[in-house]
């Protein structure tokens with residue numbers, strides 16, 4: 424069983440803490456506010472009232488035993504920064520933290536935080552992409568310049584064969600799957616006639632995916 | 640060119656507005672705070688100081704011409720709710736809004752908001768998943784109970800052939816791709832020897848993916 428520490432039990436921190444606990448991990452959640460701690464006392468292995476600016480209190484809370492510490496303090500920049508310094512000080516092997524601004528991000532990185540998270544920015548980018556192209560249901564970046572996109576089938580393509588789509592020749596995309604409900608009904612190389620509610624999974628470079636989407 | 644309205648230019652709203660503008664759309668951004676509006680005046684088609692609780696001012700800002708209005712006011716519940724009522728009132732066809740709490744979510748849904756977004760909760764769930772299983776680089780839900788997961792190759796699988804992995808028989812998973820750098824080097828049915836930095840793309844049900852990940 425692995426041990427995780429979450430510093431700050433706002434929306435982000437509480438979600439991380441509860442989910443990790445639900446997956447079967449040992450979670451220590453701390454917050455300066457009594458109300459936050461009480462509302463998590465039943466859910467987490469340990470929920471304690473601690474000021475993250477106090478490294479002694481953090482140690483006493485057992486944060487030093489955590490393999491990863493997640494700092495989830497958004498609006499108090501000083502508290503977030505001190506928490507990062509303290510977690511590194513007490514020897515937590517990996518520290519992740521959420522940041523509110525680019526400056527906040529830079530400071531945390533300089534302090535050795537291993538991963539900085541911007542929930543509003545990341546979700547904002549996602550929402551803008553989905554609004555911009557309503558045929559894009561969802562997508563994931565593979566980290567190598569390639570993405571997998573879950574496209575809706577536009578009316579213009581209903582009834583068309585997958586083999587007749589221009590995604591390969593014109594856009595260098597690979598169809599890694601077509602799903603109909605929970606059935607896998609096709610991929611590049613197989614016979615497949617597209618229907619209205621199918622999910623079309625395409626793999627390719629961002630710019631090619633965007634050009635393909637624009638052509639639909 | 641499509642027109643979008645963004646009400647509230649905090650981290651989330653500003654990201655949505657700037658990205659949509661960058662993609663070539665016409666964006667009207669409004670905020671009650673002068674500083675937010677000035678910092679966006681150069682970037683957006685229109686950036687205006689408006690109190691979203693004032694439906695007349697919203698109309699004058701041109702929000703009635705938007706195909707989608709995004710409400711990005713987090714902490715002021717009353718302003719967010721009034722903004723939602725106003726956008727429906729002035730006839731914006733689709734209204735999306737970010738919410739901070741479950742109650743906020745319920746109220747917005749009751750008011751006819753088409754999509755409610757919780758950036759901190761959505762990213763929190765994602766972070767918890769990636770922390771829980773470090774072999775999971777990233778994943779996307781397909782909406783039908785199936786997911787596509789981007790797995791790292793654990794040391795125990797280096798040098799193994801894709802065909803020898805138990806993902807198909809034991810876990811009902813489909814390998815839709817193996818990427819090495821920017822090269823697509825395999826998928827179920829092809830000869831492929833796995834190397835350390837490969838990206839393994841697996842498609843399957845959430846529980847099966849979790850069991851497979853746990854077995855690694």
Ligand SMILES: Nc1ncnc2c1ncn2[C@@H]1O[C@H](COP(=O)(O)OP(=O)(O)OP(=O)(O)O)[C@@H](O)[C@H]1O
Pocket residue numbers: 430431432433434435436453454455456459473474475476495496497498499502759
């Ligand atoms: N010094 C501190 N020590 C411990 N916890 C703290 C400290 N300062 C703030 N917190 C807690 O961190 C939590 C999150 O902080 P805050 O509300 O500022 O961030 P947020 O970015 O708005 O949160 P979220 O968006 O995740 O809801 C709060 O519950 C708050 O009580």
Ligand SMILES: Nc1ncnc2c1ncn2[C@@H]1O[C@H](COP(=O)(O)OP(=O)(O)OP(=O)(O)O)[C@@H](O)[C@H]1O
Pocket residue numbers: 543646647648649650651652669670671672675689690691692711712713714715718
């Ligand atoms: N009545 C209003 N009319 C227009 N804009 C408003 C109104 N009330 C608040 N705003 C603006 O909405 C923006 C975002 O609000 P707020 O900071 O409360 O949310 P947030 O959830 O913390 O934002 P984010 O997380 O996106 O940075 C702010 O720039 C604020 O000025």
